[in-house]
Amino acid sequence: xxxxxEENYLKAIVQHTLFDGIxxxxxxxxxxxxxxxxxxxxxxxxxxxxxxxxxxxxxYGKVSLTKQGQRLGMLVIRRHRLWETFLYSTLNFSWDExxxxxxxxxxxxxxxxxxxxxxxxxxxxxxxxxxxIPNCEGEIKIPFRxxxxxxxxxxxxxxxxxxxxxxxxxRYLDRIGLAIGATVVVVHREEYDELTTLRIGEKDTVxxxxxxxxxxxxxxxxxxxxxxC
Amino acid sequence: xxxxxEENYLKAIVQHTLFDGIxxxxxxxxxxxxxxxxxxxxxxxxxxxxxxxxxxxxxYGKVSLTKQGQRLGMLVIRRHRLWETFLYSTLNFSWDExxxxxxxxxxxxxxxxxxxxxxxxxxxxxxxxxxxIPNCEGEIKIPFRxxxxxxxxxxxxxxxxxxxxxxxxxRYLDRIGLAIGATVVVVHREEYDELTTLRIGEKDTVxxxxxxxxxxxxxxxxxxxxxxC
DNA sequence: TATAAAAGTTAGATTAGTCTAACAATAATG
DNA sequence: CATTATTGTTAGACTAATCTAACTTTTATA
Numbered sequence: 001x002x003x004x005x006e007e008n009y010l011k012a013i014v015q016h017t018l019f020d021g022i023x024x025x026x027x028x029x030x031x032x033x034x035x036x037x038x039x040x041x042x043x044x045x046x047x048x049x050x051x052x053x054x055x056x057x058x059x060y061g062k063v064s065l066t067k068q069g070q071r072l073g074m075l076v077i078r079r080h081r082l083w084e085t086f087l088y089s090t091l092n093f094s095w096d097e098x099x100x101x102x103x104x105x106x107x108x109x110x111x112x113x114x115x116x117x118x119x120x121x122x123x124x125x126x127x128x129x130x131x132x133i134p135n136c137e138g139e140i141k142i143p144f145r146x147x148x149x150x151x152x153x154x155x156x157x158x159x160x161x162x163x164x165x166x167x168x169x170x171r172y173l174d175r176i177g178l179a180i181g182a183t184v185v186v187v188h189r190e191e192y193d194e195l196t197t198l199r200i201g202e203k204d205t206v207x208x209x210x211x212x213x214x215x216x217x218x219x220x221x222x223x224x225x226x227x228x229c
Numbered sequence: 230x231x232x233x234x235e236e237n238y239l240k241a242i243v244q245h246t247l248f249d250g251i252x253x254x255x256x257x258x259x260x261x262x263x264x265x266x267x268x269x270x271x272x273x274x275x276x277x278x279x280x281x282x283x284x285x286x287x288x289y290g291k292v293s294l295t296k297q298g299q300r301l302g303m304l305v306i307r308r309h310r311l312w313e314t315f316l317y318s319t320l321n322f323s324w325d326e327x328x329x330x331x332x333x334x335x336x337x338x339x340x341x342x343x344x345x346x347x348x349x350x351x352x353x354x355x356x357x358x359x360x361x362i363p364n365c366e367g368e369i370k371i372p373f374r375x376x377x378x379x380x381x382x383x384x385x386x387x388x389x390x391x392x393x394x395x396x397x398x399x400r401y402l403d404r405i406g407l408a409i410g411a412t413v414v415v416v417h418r419e420e421y422d423e424l425t426t427l428r429i430g431e432k433d434t435v436x437x438x439x440x441x442x443x444x445x446x447x448x449x450x451x452x453x454x455x456x457x458c
Numbered sequence: 459t460a461t462a463a464a465a466g467t468t469a470g471a472t473t474a475g476t477c478t479a480a481c482a483a484t485a486a487t488g
Numbered sequence: 489c490a491t492t493a494t495t496g497t498t499a500g501a502c503t504a505a506t507c508t509a510a511c512t513t514t515t516a517t518a
Contacts, residue, residue: 269509
Protein backbone atom coordinates (compact mmCIF):
# COMPACT_ATOMS: atom_id res chain seq x y z
CA UNK A 1 0.00 0.00 0.00
CA UNK A 2 1.35 3.40 -0.97
CA UNK A 3 1.54 6.31 1.48
CA UNK A 4 -0.14 9.66 0.79
CA UNK A 5 3.28 11.10 0.07
CA GLU A 6 4.24 8.42 -2.41
CA GLU A 7 0.90 8.85 -4.18
CA ASN A 8 1.45 12.59 -4.42
CA TYR A 9 4.88 12.07 -5.96
CA LEU A 10 3.48 9.65 -8.54
CA LYS A 11 0.66 12.04 -9.35
CA ALA A 12 3.11 14.91 -9.83
CA ILE A 13 5.31 12.79 -12.09
CA VAL A 14 2.29 11.82 -14.21
CA GLN A 15 1.35 15.49 -14.58
CA HIS A 16 4.85 16.42 -15.75
CA THR A 17 5.49 13.47 -18.03
CA LEU A 18 2.12 12.36 -19.43
CA PHE A 19 -0.01 15.48 -19.28
CA ASP A 20 2.20 18.58 -19.58
CA GLY A 21 4.08 16.27 -21.91
CA ILE A 22 7.03 18.11 -23.42
CA UNK A 23 9.14 15.18 -22.32
CA UNK A 24 8.43 11.81 -20.71
CA UNK A 25 10.86 12.54 -17.89
CA UNK A 26 11.12 15.19 -15.21
CA UNK A 27 13.93 16.69 -13.10
CA UNK A 28 14.18 16.32 -9.34
CA UNK A 29 14.06 20.09 -8.70
CA UNK A 30 11.02 20.54 -10.87
CA UNK A 31 9.29 17.78 -8.92
CA UNK A 32 10.37 19.33 -5.63
CA UNK A 33 8.88 22.66 -6.60
CA UNK A 34 5.48 21.23 -7.66
CA UNK A 35 5.30 19.31 -4.40
CA UNK A 36 6.45 22.25 -2.28
CA UNK A 37 9.39 20.40 -0.78
CA UNK A 38 13.12 21.07 -0.92
CA UNK A 39 15.22 19.38 -3.63
CA UNK A 40 16.97 17.28 -0.98
CA UNK A 41 13.64 15.79 0.05
CA UNK A 42 12.57 14.98 -3.49
CA UNK A 43 15.98 13.48 -4.19
CA UNK A 44 15.59 11.08 -1.25
CA UNK A 45 12.03 10.22 -2.16
CA UNK A 46 12.85 9.48 -5.78
CA UNK A 47 15.41 6.94 -4.61
CA UNK A 48 12.75 5.34 -2.42
CA UNK A 49 10.33 5.16 -5.37
CA UNK A 50 13.07 3.57 -7.44
CA UNK A 51 13.62 0.89 -4.80
CA UNK A 52 9.87 0.13 -5.06
CA UNK A 53 10.24 -0.07 -8.86
CA UNK A 54 7.78 2.76 -9.46
CA UNK A 55 10.22 5.02 -11.32
CA UNK A 56 13.28 4.79 -13.55
CA UNK A 57 16.12 6.92 -12.23
CA UNK A 58 19.92 7.22 -12.08
CA UNK A 59 22.05 9.56 -9.95
CA TYR A 60 21.99 13.05 -11.49
CA GLY A 61 19.53 11.80 -14.10
CA LYS A 62 15.88 12.48 -14.85
CA VAL A 63 12.88 10.66 -13.39
CA SER A 64 10.34 8.68 -15.42
CA LEU A 65 7.58 6.23 -14.53
CA THR A 66 7.65 2.45 -14.75
CA LYS A 67 4.53 0.64 -16.01
CA GLN A 68 3.43 0.07 -12.43
CA GLY A 69 4.25 3.60 -11.34
CA GLN A 70 2.21 5.02 -14.19
CA ARG A 71 -0.74 2.76 -13.44
CA LEU A 72 -0.79 3.70 -9.77
CA GLY A 73 -0.32 7.41 -10.50
CA MET A 74 -3.18 7.34 -12.98
CA LEU A 75 -5.43 5.63 -10.45
CA VAL A 76 -4.82 8.48 -7.99
CA ILE A 77 -5.84 10.89 -10.74
CA ARG A 78 -8.91 8.77 -11.51
CA ARG A 79 -9.96 9.01 -7.87
CA HIS A 80 -9.29 12.75 -7.78
CA ARG A 81 -11.36 13.45 -10.88
CA LEU A 82 -14.25 11.17 -9.95
CA TRP A 83 -14.51 12.84 -6.55
CA GLU A 84 -14.40 16.28 -8.18
CA THR A 85 -17.25 15.23 -10.41
CA PHE A 86 -19.24 13.95 -7.44
CA LEU A 87 -18.70 17.15 -5.46
CA TYR A 88 -19.68 19.28 -8.44
CA SER A 89 -22.64 17.35 -9.86
CA THR A 90 -24.10 15.71 -6.78
CA LEU A 91 -23.19 17.98 -3.86
CA ASN A 92 -23.36 21.26 -5.82
CA PHE A 93 -19.88 22.50 -5.02
CA SER A 94 -18.59 25.20 -7.39
CA TRP A 95 -15.74 24.28 -9.75
CA ASP A 96 -13.21 26.30 -7.77
CA GLU A 97 -14.04 24.46 -4.51
CA UNK A 98 -13.73 20.86 -5.66
CA UNK A 99 -9.97 20.56 -6.08
CA UNK A 100 -8.99 21.12 -2.46
CA UNK A 101 -11.42 18.56 -1.04
CA UNK A 102 -10.54 16.03 -3.77
CA UNK A 103 -6.88 16.31 -2.72
CA UNK A 104 -7.88 14.50 0.46
CA UNK A 105 -10.50 12.15 -0.97
CA UNK A 106 -8.14 10.86 -3.67
CA UNK A 107 -6.13 8.95 -1.06
CA UNK A 108 -8.98 6.68 0.04
CA UNK A 109 -7.94 3.24 -1.17
CA UNK A 110 -10.98 1.34 -2.28
CA UNK A 111 -11.36 0.22 -5.85
CA UNK A 112 -14.90 -0.91 -5.17
CA UNK A 113 -15.79 2.55 -3.85
CA UNK A 114 -14.49 4.23 -6.99
CA UNK A 115 -16.21 1.78 -9.30
CA UNK A 116 -19.53 2.22 -7.50
CA UNK A 117 -19.12 6.00 -7.50
CA UNK A 118 -18.32 5.90 -11.22
CA UNK A 119 -21.51 3.91 -11.80
CA UNK A 120 -23.55 6.28 -9.60
CA UNK A 121 -22.27 9.26 -11.58
CA UNK A 122 -23.20 7.57 -14.87
CA UNK A 123 -19.63 6.87 -16.05
CA UNK A 124 -18.64 10.49 -16.69
CA UNK A 125 -15.89 11.09 -19.26
CA UNK A 126 -14.71 14.45 -17.95
CA UNK A 127 -14.33 16.18 -14.58
CA UNK A 128 -15.71 19.69 -13.90
CA UNK A 129 -12.56 21.24 -15.39
CA UNK A 130 -12.96 19.31 -18.63
CA UNK A 131 -10.16 16.85 -17.88
CA UNK A 132 -10.62 13.22 -18.94
CA ILE A 133 -11.17 10.62 -16.21
CA PRO A 134 -8.90 7.54 -16.44
CA ASN A 135 -10.64 4.14 -16.39
CA CYS A 136 -10.20 1.56 -13.61
CA GLU A 137 -7.06 0.19 -15.29
CA GLY A 138 -5.50 3.65 -15.14
CA GLU A 139 -5.86 4.17 -18.88
CA ILE A 140 -6.90 7.38 -20.58
CA LYS A 141 -7.04 8.87 -24.04
CA ILE A 142 -4.81 11.94 -23.90
CA PRO A 143 -5.99 14.13 -26.76
CA PHE A 144 -3.67 16.51 -28.53
CA ARG A 145 -4.99 19.84 -27.29
CA UNK A 146 -4.67 23.46 -28.28
CA UNK A 147 -4.69 26.43 -25.94
CA UNK A 148 -6.17 29.85 -26.64
CA UNK A 149 -2.61 31.17 -26.99
CA UNK A 150 -2.12 29.02 -30.11
CA UNK A 151 -5.47 29.96 -31.67
CA UNK A 152 -5.42 32.17 -34.75
CA UNK A 153 -7.02 35.61 -34.66
CA UNK A 154 -10.69 35.85 -35.72
CA UNK A 155 -11.44 32.13 -35.53
CA UNK A 156 -14.26 31.21 -33.12
CA UNK A 157 -13.39 28.35 -30.81
CA UNK A 158 -15.00 26.39 -28.00
CA UNK A 159 -13.54 25.99 -24.48
CA UNK A 160 -13.20 22.30 -23.60
CA UNK A 161 -11.00 22.31 -20.49
CA UNK A 162 -8.77 24.33 -18.19
CA UNK A 163 -5.33 23.31 -16.95
CA UNK A 164 -4.92 25.38 -13.78
CA UNK A 165 -7.31 24.36 -10.98
CA UNK A 166 -6.46 27.12 -8.52
CA UNK A 167 -9.30 29.01 -6.86
CA UNK A 168 -7.97 32.37 -8.08
CA UNK A 169 -7.81 31.28 -11.69
CA UNK A 170 -11.26 29.66 -11.75
CA ARG A 171 -12.97 32.60 -10.03
CA TYR A 172 -11.31 34.92 -12.52
CA LEU A 173 -12.75 32.83 -15.37
CA ASP A 174 -16.19 32.99 -13.74
CA ARG A 175 -15.93 36.79 -13.56
CA ILE A 176 -15.07 37.20 -17.23
CA GLY A 177 -17.75 34.64 -18.25
CA LEU A 178 -15.33 32.00 -19.47
CA ALA A 179 -16.77 28.53 -18.78
CA ILE A 180 -16.45 25.05 -20.26
CA GLY A 181 -18.47 25.03 -23.49
CA ALA A 182 -18.24 28.80 -24.01
CA THR A 183 -17.36 30.16 -27.46
CA VAL A 184 -14.45 32.60 -27.59
CA VAL A 185 -12.74 34.53 -30.38
CA VAL A 186 -9.23 35.97 -30.29
CA VAL A 187 -10.01 39.53 -31.46
CA HIS A 188 -6.44 40.80 -31.28
CA ARG A 189 -3.06 39.63 -30.10
CA GLU A 190 -0.54 42.31 -29.19
CA GLU A 191 2.95 41.09 -30.10
CA TYR A 192 4.71 43.66 -27.92
CA ASP A 193 3.41 42.60 -24.49
CA GLU A 194 1.62 39.38 -25.51
CA LEU A 195 -1.74 40.57 -24.26
CA THR A 196 -4.74 39.03 -26.02
CA THR A 197 -8.16 40.60 -26.54
CA LEU A 198 -10.79 37.90 -26.22
CA ARG A 199 -14.45 38.09 -27.24
CA ILE A 200 -16.50 36.00 -24.80
CA GLY A 201 -20.16 36.21 -25.71
CA GLU A 202 -20.76 39.89 -26.42
CA LYS A 203 -17.96 41.24 -24.29
CA ASP A 204 -14.28 41.88 -25.08
CA THR A 205 -11.73 41.24 -22.33
CA VAL A 206 -7.97 41.74 -22.39
CA UNK A 207 -6.15 38.77 -20.89
CA UNK A 208 -2.55 37.70 -20.20
CA UNK A 209 -0.61 34.83 -21.78
CA UNK A 210 -0.79 33.13 -18.38
CA UNK A 211 -4.54 32.85 -18.88
CA UNK A 212 -4.54 31.93 -22.57
CA UNK A 213 -2.01 29.14 -22.04
CA UNK A 214 -4.25 27.58 -19.38
CA UNK A 215 -7.45 27.35 -21.42
CA UNK A 216 -7.90 24.48 -23.87
CA UNK A 217 -10.09 24.91 -26.95
CA UNK A 218 -11.26 23.20 -30.13
CA UNK A 219 -12.30 24.75 -33.43
CA UNK A 220 -15.73 26.33 -33.14
CA UNK A 221 -16.83 25.15 -36.59
CA UNK A 222 -15.63 21.54 -36.83
CA UNK A 223 -14.97 20.75 -33.16
CA UNK A 224 -11.48 19.46 -33.90
CA UNK A 225 -8.15 20.57 -32.54
CA UNK A 226 -6.40 20.53 -35.90
CA UNK A 227 -8.66 21.75 -38.64
CA UNK A 228 -8.67 23.67 -41.88
CA CYS A 229 -11.92 25.60 -41.38
CA UNK B 230 -5.40 20.18 12.35
CA UNK B 231 -5.37 16.76 13.95
CA UNK B 232 -3.45 13.82 12.49
CA UNK B 233 -5.19 10.56 11.58
CA UNK B 234 -3.63 8.99 14.66
CA GLU B 235 -4.83 11.68 17.01
CA GLU B 236 -8.33 11.40 15.55
CA ASN B 237 -8.30 7.65 16.07
CA TYR B 238 -7.30 8.05 19.70
CA LEU B 239 -10.09 10.56 20.31
CA LYS B 240 -12.59 8.29 18.61
CA ALA B 241 -11.51 5.34 20.75
CA ILE B 242 -11.77 7.41 23.93
CA VAL B 243 -15.29 8.53 22.95
CA GLN B 244 -16.31 4.90 22.41
CA HIS B 245 -15.03 3.86 25.83
CA THR B 246 -16.27 6.83 27.83
CA LEU B 247 -19.45 8.09 26.14
CA PHE B 248 -20.79 5.04 24.33
CA ASP B 249 -19.75 1.87 26.17
CA GLY B 250 -20.28 4.12 29.15
CA ILE B 251 -19.63 2.21 32.35
CA UNK B 252 -17.31 5.05 33.32
CA UNK B 253 -16.39 8.40 31.82
CA UNK B 254 -12.70 7.56 31.88
CA UNK B 255 -10.56 4.85 30.33
CA UNK B 256 -7.21 3.22 31.11
CA UNK B 257 -4.12 3.51 28.94
CA UNK B 258 -3.82 -0.25 28.38
CA UNK B 259 -7.46 -0.55 27.41
CA UNK B 260 -6.95 2.22 24.88
CA UNK B 261 -3.79 0.59 23.60
CA UNK B 262 -5.59 -2.67 23.00
CA UNK B 263 -8.52 -1.12 21.08
CA UNK B 264 -6.05 0.78 18.91
CA UNK B 265 -3.78 -2.24 18.41
CA UNK B 266 -0.70 -0.51 19.74
CA UNK B 267 1.56 -1.30 22.71
CA UNK B 268 0.84 0.35 26.07
CA UNK B 269 4.06 2.35 25.77
CA UNK B 270 2.79 3.94 22.58
CA UNK B 271 -0.59 4.83 24.00
CA UNK B 272 1.08 6.24 27.11
CA UNK B 273 3.18 8.61 24.99
CA UNK B 274 0.25 9.60 22.84
CA UNK B 275 -2.01 10.35 25.78
CA UNK B 276 0.60 12.80 27.07
CA UNK B 277 0.64 14.48 23.64
CA UNK B 278 -3.15 14.76 23.65
CA UNK B 279 -2.95 16.28 27.10
CA UNK B 280 -0.48 18.91 25.91
CA UNK B 281 -3.02 19.81 23.20
CA UNK B 282 -5.72 20.04 25.91
CA UNK B 283 -7.83 17.32 24.33
CA UNK B 284 -7.80 14.99 27.36
CA UNK B 285 -7.55 15.14 31.14
CA UNK B 286 -4.80 12.89 32.44
CA UNK B 287 -2.28 12.45 35.26
CA UNK B 288 0.65 10.01 35.47
CA TYR B 289 -0.68 6.55 36.36
CA GLY B 290 -4.21 7.91 36.15
CA LYS B 291 -7.15 7.38 33.82
CA VAL B 292 -7.89 9.29 30.61
CA SER B 293 -11.00 11.39 29.98
CA LEU B 294 -11.98 13.92 27.34
CA THR B 295 -11.99 17.71 27.61
CA LYS B 296 -14.88 19.64 26.03
CA GLN B 297 -12.78 20.22 22.92
CA GLY B 298 -11.55 16.63 22.79
CA GLN B 299 -15.10 15.33 23.00
CA ARG B 300 -16.31 17.69 20.29
CA LEU B 301 -13.54 16.69 17.90
CA GLY B 302 -13.94 12.98 18.66
CA MET B 303 -17.68 13.19 18.03
CA LEU B 304 -17.07 14.94 14.71
CA VAL B 305 -14.90 12.03 13.58
CA ILE B 306 -17.77 9.71 14.51
CA ARG B 307 -20.22 11.96 12.64
CA ARG B 308 -18.10 11.70 9.51
CA HIS B 309 -17.74 7.94 9.91
CA ARG B 310 -21.48 7.37 10.28
CA LEU B 311 -22.49 9.74 7.49
CA TRP B 312 -20.10 8.03 5.09
CA GLU B 313 -21.42 4.62 6.15
CA THR B 314 -24.92 5.81 5.40
CA PHE B 315 -23.83 7.12 1.99
CA LEU B 316 -22.09 3.86 1.09
CA TYR B 317 -25.10 1.82 2.18
CA SER B 318 -28.00 3.88 0.83
CA THR B 319 -26.48 5.52 -2.22
CA LEU B 320 -23.75 3.17 -3.42
CA ASN B 321 -25.49 -0.06 -2.35
CA PHE B 322 -22.71 -1.46 -0.21
CA SER B 323 -23.82 -4.15 2.24
CA TRP B 324 -23.79 -3.31 5.94
CA ASP B 325 -20.74 -5.45 6.60
CA GLU B 326 -18.69 -3.64 3.93
CA UNK B 327 -19.23 -0.03 4.98
CA UNK B 328 -17.15 0.13 8.15
CA UNK B 329 -13.76 -0.53 6.60
CA UNK B 330 -14.12 2.09 3.87
CA UNK B 331 -15.57 4.64 6.33
CA UNK B 332 -12.44 4.19 8.48
CA UNK B 333 -10.55 5.99 5.72
CA UNK B 334 -13.23 8.46 4.66
CA UNK B 335 -13.78 9.70 8.23
CA UNK B 336 -10.41 11.49 8.15
CA UNK B 337 -11.27 13.83 5.28
CA UNK B 338 -11.43 17.26 6.92
CA UNK B 339 -14.14 19.30 5.30
CA UNK B 340 -17.09 20.52 7.31
CA UNK B 341 -18.78 21.74 4.16
CA UNK B 342 -18.45 18.31 2.57
CA UNK B 343 -20.11 16.63 5.55
CA UNK B 344 -22.90 19.18 5.74
CA UNK B 345 -23.62 18.83 2.02
CA UNK B 346 -23.51 15.05 2.26
CA UNK B 347 -25.87 15.19 5.25
CA UNK B 348 -28.27 17.31 3.19
CA UNK B 349 -27.95 14.98 0.18
CA UNK B 350 -28.78 11.97 2.36
CA UNK B 351 -31.85 13.77 3.77
CA UNK B 352 -30.46 14.34 7.28
CA UNK B 353 -30.47 10.71 8.39
CA UNK B 354 -30.73 10.06 12.13
CA UNK B 355 -29.10 6.62 12.14
CA UNK B 356 -26.32 4.83 10.28
CA UNK B 357 -26.81 1.35 8.70
CA UNK B 358 -26.03 -0.30 12.06
CA UNK B 359 -28.72 1.72 13.82
CA UNK B 360 -26.26 4.06 15.57
CA UNK B 361 -27.23 7.71 15.96
CA ILE B 362 -25.36 10.29 13.85
CA PRO B 363 -23.97 13.29 15.80
CA ASN B 364 -24.90 16.75 14.49
CA CYS B 365 -22.38 19.25 13.10
CA GLU B 366 -21.63 20.53 16.63
CA GLY B 367 -20.67 17.01 17.67
CA GLU B 368 -23.81 16.58 19.76
CA ILE B 369 -25.90 13.44 19.98
CA LYS B 370 -28.74 11.99 22.04
CA ILE B 371 -27.34 8.84 23.61
CA PRO B 372 -30.40 6.76 24.43
CA PHE B 373 -30.46 4.34 27.30
CA ARG B 374 -30.44 1.07 25.42
CA UNK B 375 -31.20 -2.53 26.22
CA UNK B 376 -29.52 -5.57 24.67
CA UNK B 377 -31.13 -8.92 23.90
CA UNK B 378 -29.24 -10.36 26.88
CA UNK B 379 -31.27 -8.17 29.23
CA UNK B 380 -34.63 -8.93 27.59
CA UNK B 381 -37.09 -11.08 29.50
CA UNK B 382 -38.17 -14.45 28.13
CA UNK B 383 -41.29 -14.53 25.95
CA UNK B 384 -41.49 -10.79 25.31
CA UNK B 385 -41.33 -9.80 21.62
CA UNK B 386 -38.83 -7.02 20.92
CA UNK B 387 -37.58 -5.07 17.93
CA UNK B 388 -33.91 -4.80 16.88
CA UNK B 389 -32.85 -1.15 16.67
CA UNK B 390 -29.04 -1.31 16.45
CA UNK B 391 -25.94 -3.46 16.67
CA UNK B 392 -22.77 -2.61 18.59
CA UNK B 393 -20.14 -4.75 16.86
CA UNK B 394 -19.42 -3.69 13.27
CA UNK B 395 -17.10 -6.51 12.33
CA UNK B 396 -17.67 -8.33 9.05
CA UNK B 397 -17.92 -11.73 10.77
CA UNK B 398 -20.59 -10.58 13.20
CA UNK B 399 -22.72 -8.81 10.59
CA ARG B 400 -22.58 -11.71 8.11
CA TYR B 401 -23.57 -14.06 10.94
CA LEU B 402 -26.60 -11.85 11.66
CA ASP B 403 -27.50 -11.91 7.95
CA ARG B 404 -27.36 -15.71 7.96
CA ILE B 405 -29.71 -16.08 10.93
CA GLY B 406 -32.06 -13.40 9.54
CA LEU B 407 -31.39 -10.85 12.23
CA ALA B 408 -31.59 -7.34 10.74
CA ILE B 409 -32.40 -3.82 12.01
CA GLY B 410 -36.19 -3.66 12.45
CA ALA B 411 -36.62 -7.43 12.87
CA THR B 412 -38.79 -8.75 15.69
CA VAL B 413 -37.18 -11.32 17.99
CA VAL B 414 -38.37 -13.25 21.03
CA VAL B 415 -36.18 -14.84 23.67
CA VAL B 416 -37.70 -18.33 23.72
CA HIS B 417 -35.38 -19.75 26.36
CA ARG B 418 -32.31 -18.72 28.30
CA GLU B 419 -30.14 -21.52 29.66
CA GLU B 420 -28.62 -20.41 32.95
CA TYR B 421 -25.92 -23.09 32.92
CA ASP B 422 -24.01 -22.03 29.77
CA GLU B 423 -25.78 -18.74 29.08
CA LEU B 424 -26.95 -19.83 25.65
CA THR B 425 -30.14 -18.16 24.43
CA THR B 426 -32.75 -19.58 22.06
CA LEU B 427 -34.05 -16.77 19.87
CA ARG B 428 -37.14 -16.80 17.66
CA ILE B 429 -36.43 -14.69 14.57
CA GLY B 430 -39.45 -14.72 12.27
CA GLU B 431 -40.50 -18.37 12.17
CA LYS B 432 -37.15 -19.88 13.01
CA ASP B 433 -35.49 -20.63 16.33
CA THR B 434 -31.73 -20.16 16.64
CA VAL B 435 -29.44 -20.80 19.60
CA UNK B 436 -27.01 -17.93 20.13
CA UNK B 437 -24.19 -17.02 22.53
CA UNK B 438 -24.08 -14.19 25.09
CA UNK B 439 -21.47 -12.56 22.85
CA UNK B 440 -24.18 -12.14 20.24
CA UNK B 441 -27.03 -11.14 22.57
CA UNK B 442 -24.92 -8.46 24.26
CA UNK B 443 -24.18 -6.86 20.88
CA UNK B 444 -27.76 -6.47 19.68
CA UNK B 445 -29.84 -3.54 20.93
CA UNK B 446 -33.64 -3.81 21.16
CA UNK B 447 -36.77 -1.99 22.26
CA UNK B 448 -40.08 -3.43 23.48
CA UNK B 449 -42.04 -4.88 20.57
CA UNK B 450 -45.38 -3.58 21.89
CA UNK B 451 -44.68 -0.03 23.04
CA UNK B 452 -41.36 0.69 21.29
CA UNK B 453 -39.69 1.86 24.48
CA UNK B 454 -36.59 0.59 26.21
CA UNK B 455 -38.14 0.62 29.68
CA UNK B 456 -41.75 -0.46 29.60
CA UNK B 457 -44.35 -2.32 31.58
CA CYS B 458 -46.07 -4.12 28.70
C1' DT C 459 -0.64 -6.73 55.05
C1' DA C 460 2.85 -8.80 52.20
C1' DT C 461 3.29 -10.37 47.82
C1' DA C 462 1.94 -11.28 43.21
C1' DA C 463 -0.50 -9.60 39.21
C1' DA C 464 -1.97 -5.94 36.39
C1' DA C 465 -1.38 -1.52 34.67
C1' DG C 466 1.49 2.10 33.32
C1' DT C 467 6.11 4.52 32.38
C1' DT C 468 10.76 5.37 30.68
C1' DA C 469 14.76 4.83 27.83
C1' DG C 470 16.55 3.85 23.59
C1' DA C 471 15.84 2.40 18.76
C1' DT C 472 13.43 2.57 14.14
C1' DT C 473 11.04 4.41 9.92
C1' DA C 474 8.89 8.02 7.00
C1' DG C 475 9.17 12.42 5.68
C1' DT C 476 10.91 16.65 6.16
C1' DC C 477 14.57 20.42 6.81
C1' DT C 478 19.34 23.19 6.35
C1' DA C 479 23.93 23.67 4.95
C1' DA C 480 27.66 22.24 2.48
C1' DC C 481 29.19 19.99 -1.50
C1' DA C 482 29.32 17.84 -6.42
C1' DA C 483 27.95 17.22 -11.13
C1' DT C 484 26.00 18.96 -15.31
C1' DA C 485 24.59 22.60 -18.40
C1' DA C 486 24.88 27.23 -20.20
C1' DT C 487 27.49 31.12 -21.78
C1' DG C 488 30.93 34.71 -22.50
C1' DC D 489 36.90 25.92 -23.05
C1' DA D 490 36.88 28.03 -18.61
C1' DT D 491 33.87 30.00 -15.60
C1' DT D 492 29.41 30.60 -13.81
C1' DA D 493 24.81 29.12 -13.03
C1' DT D 494 21.75 25.50 -12.46
C1' DT D 495 20.66 21.27 -10.80
C1' DG D 496 21.13 17.55 -7.81
C1' DT D 497 23.33 14.97 -3.69
C1' DT D 498 25.01 14.04 0.96
C1' DA D 499 25.35 14.54 5.82
C1' DG D 500 23.24 15.55 9.95
C1' DA D 501 19.18 16.95 12.52
C1' DC D 502 14.15 17.01 13.71
C1' DT D 503 9.16 15.30 14.55
C1' DA D 504 5.48 11.86 14.67
C1' DA D 505 4.40 7.37 15.60
C1' DT D 506 5.73 3.19 16.55
C1' DC D 507 8.46 -0.75 18.85
C1' DT D 508 11.12 -3.68 22.76
C1' DA D 509 12.99 -4.24 27.17
C1' DA D 510 13.48 -2.89 31.66
C1' DC D 511 11.45 -0.60 35.38
C1' DT D 512 7.72 1.46 38.65
C1' DT D 513 3.19 2.16 40.53
C1' DT D 514 -1.27 0.62 41.69
C1' DT D 515 -4.53 -3.01 42.63
C1' DA D 516 -5.98 -7.45 43.96
C1' DT D 517 -5.59 -11.45 46.71
C1' DA D 518 -3.73 -15.13 49.50
